[in-house]
Amino acid sequence: MHSLNGRKIVVASHNAGKLREFSDLMAPFGFEAKSAKDYGLPEPEETGATFEENAYIKAFAAARATGLPALSDDSGLCVDALDGAPGVYTANWAEKEDGSRDFGMAMQRTEVAMQQVGATEPAQRSGRFVAVICLAFPDGEAEYYRGEVEGRLVWPPRGDLGFGYDPVFLPGGHDKTFGEMSAQEKHGWKPGEPDALSHRARAFQKFAEARLGTE
Ligand code: IMP
Secondary structure: OOOOOOOEEEEOOOOHHHHHHHHHHHHHHOOEEEEOOOOOOOOOOOOOOOHHHHHHHHHHHHHHHHOOOEEEEEEEEEEHHHOOOEHHHOOHHHEOOOOOEOHHHHHHHHHHHHHHOOOOOHHHOEEEEEEEEEEEOOOOOEEEEEEEEEEEEOOOOOOOOOOOOHHHEEEOOOOOOHHHOOHHHHHOOOOOOOOOOOHHHHHHHHHHHHHOOOO
């Protein structure tokens, strides 16, 4: 197994929201974390059919291009009433014709799709955020850490914190959406503390326990 002793890692993402969350999560560990964007790397096309495949495409492309270990995250929102959609296509649902992304539109699209299948009662609006973190090395070796958080979708959107679909996601057992939570509340975790809350922090917690020696 390759080591991370060099404490230099590339975060294989161009997504500002994810980069901010990774830098929060990694801050306690003394890593020099630069993003794929800092290295001027192009965004690879996500052609996989699973979160794991897309996470590997991103992490391996960054590791090969920089010669450093790379950490990626492929994530999405899976709505039960929509048979798991938008799932791996969560970012695509936000794409406009000019190529830019509009998450207000994406949340609306998800809501319209749920209304069309009659998912109007809270009990019919369950779903989860999923994040798969891939750690890949320049020779192609890779490992995966998956985090999920169960919850339900609310309408209208609530809160303007976080990013993406955060304002419509109410995690189970909480009365604030992710869009109403501070970053610290949304992650719900730092080293030495019990369980993480968000899908990304749960995946990161597994990575940290396996690779950074923290419980
Ligand atoms: P991808 O992993 O680049 O394919 O993009 C995943 C998409 O899922 C992002 O563009 C976000 O819209 C959405 N997403 C993933 N994680 C979160 C989150 O923590 N909050 C809100 N939206 C998220």
